[in-house]
Amino acid sequence: MKSRTSKTIGVVASAAAIALSVPLAVTAHAEPTTPVAEIPDPQGPECGAFKEALPNWKSLANLPVSSALASIPQISTFNSAISGGLNPAVDITGVLDNGPYVVFAPTNEAFAALPPEQLEVLRTDPAVLTSLVYYHAFLGLLGPDDVKGQRPTQEGTEVEVTGSGGDIAVNETTKVECGGITAQNARIYIIDQVLNPADAPAPITPEQTTSTETPSTETTETSETPAPTTPLPAESAPTPTPAAEAP
Structure with a gap:
C-alpha cells in the first residue's frame, strides 16, 4: 500500500516538475483603445475660483449641459431659473440638453444685483x-477663441460677443469670468451680469444692391456725347462763280 502511494506521489511530482520546466505560451491580444480627447482648460480671470469650488470640473464634459450647470456652485440661481426652481412654469433644461449650445450663465451675485421688483x-x-x-x-459649440461675433439667441434677438481667450465681453459691458467650460453638448461661460434682451444689438443685415442701377457718371457721359454729323452730299456744295472775261 505504501509502495503504491509513493509511486502515485512520485508521478504527480514528476508531472509538476515537467510543467514548471516548460515555459508557458501566452498569446497576448491587444485591446482596442479609444483615444481620449483632451478637455481644454477654461479661460478667464475667475477660472481659479471655479476650479477650486469644483475640483472635478473635467467630469462636466461627460454630463448634459443641464446637469453640468446644476453642478457649478457659483451659478445656482441661474440653474434654478432654467429648471423650474425660480418659477415652476419655466423649465428649459430639456431644450438645452438637445444642444449644441453656448450658454451664458450669470453668477449668483449678478442675480442678487438685480432690483427687487425685477426679481x-x-x-x-x-x-x-x-x-x-x-x-x-445660442446654437453652437464654440470655445473662447472662436465665440466672438454677433449671433441670434434662442430668445430671437441677438447677442454680441467680443474679445477672445480670457478677455471676453458680451454686449460690451458684461464680462466673462470663466469661459469655455466643457459640457457634453455645450460650452458654458460664467458671466458677471444678467443679460437683458432689451439691450440686444441691432441685427446685422447684409447690404443689398440691384442690377438695374446705373451709375450717375455713365448717364452724364452719355448725355454729353455729341450726335454724329452727316456729311453734305457733293451736289449740294456751292458752285464757284466763273471769273468775268477780259474785253
Whole structure:
C-alpha cells in the first residue's frame, strides 16, 4: 500500500516538475483603445475660483449641459431659473440638453444685483423669465477663441460677443469670468451680469444692391456725347462763280 502511494506521489511530482520546466505560451491580444480627447482648460480671470469650488470640473464634459450647470456652485440661481426652481412654469433644461449650445450663465451675485421688483417679476411672470433665460443661449459649440461675433439667441434677438481667450465681453459691458467650460453638448461661460434682451444689438443685415442701377457718371457721359454729323452730299456744295472775261 505504501509502495503504491509513493509511486502515485512520485508521478504527480514528476508531472509538476515537467510543467514548471516548460515555459508557458501566452498569446497576448491587444485591446482596442479609444483615444481620449483632451478637455481644454477654461479661460478667464475667475477660472481659479471655479476650479477650486469644483475640483472635478473635467467630469462636466461627460454630463448634459443641464446637469453640468446644476453642478457649478457659483451659478445656482441661474440653474434654478432654467429648471423650474425660480418659477415652476419655466423649465428649459430639456431644450438645452438637445444642444449644441453656448450658454451664458450669470453668477449668483449678478442675480442678487438685480432690483427687487425685477426679481419679483421673474418669479411671477413665466413669459418674462422664459424670454430672459432663452436670451442666454445660442446654437453652437464654440470655445473662447472662436465665440466672438454677433449671433441670434434662442430668445430671437441677438447677442454680441467680443474679445477672445480670457478677455471676453458680451454686449460690451458684461464680462466673462470663466469661459469655455466643457459640457457634453455645450460650452458654458460664467458671466458677471444678467443679460437683458432689451439691450440686444441691432441685427446685422447684409447690404443689398440691384442690377438695374446705373451709375450717375455713365448717364452724364452719355448725355454729353455729341450726335454724329452727316456729311453734305457733293451736289449740294456751292458752285464757284466763273471769273468775268477780259474785253
